[in-house]
Amino acid sequence: MKIETATFRTSALDLEACPPSWQPEFAFVGRSNVGKSSLINMLTGKKELAKTSSVPGKTQLINFFDINKTWSLVDLPGYGYARLSKAKQNDFNINVSGYLTGRENLKHVFALVDSRMEPVEGDLAFY
């Protein structure tokens, strides 16, 4: 499929704040810094659509991108960012889990792993 348009729609802290949507949605999860945001930019051919960083913990909200005005890609905060407090990590995990389990138009979740590393605790927990 050719991606003709890819635009940022909005960010949300948790499931309750997610925008209403009837479009099929596809989300990326994985540990912080695994490359979720970079992959969205690669797939859409837009280098700066999703914000990326060499420092973990860049994506802190649930970010929605409209593709071809008919479906959506969703960039999620990563887990296991050690420099965040345990309480904040826990909030992220609860918000991401809430989205993954409660979002009605979510069609598919892509769980990214770093092939150079053993799975981390969060990988196994999210599977």
Ligand SMILES: Nc1nc2c(ncn2[C@@H]2O[C@H](COP(=O)(O)OP(=O)(O)OP(=O)(O)O)[C@@H](O)[C@H]2O)c(=O)[nH]1
């Ligand atoms: N070697 C390598 N580096 C990559 C690849 N994809 C992304 N990176 C680098 O990995 C770093 C993290 O990328 P991000 O896309 O911001 O990671 P993220 O999973 O969105 O991280 P959070 O937002 O913290 O959850 C950046 O420095 C990227 O340039 C890849 O395929 N190979």
Ligand SMILES: [Mg+2]
């Ligand atoms: Mg990110």
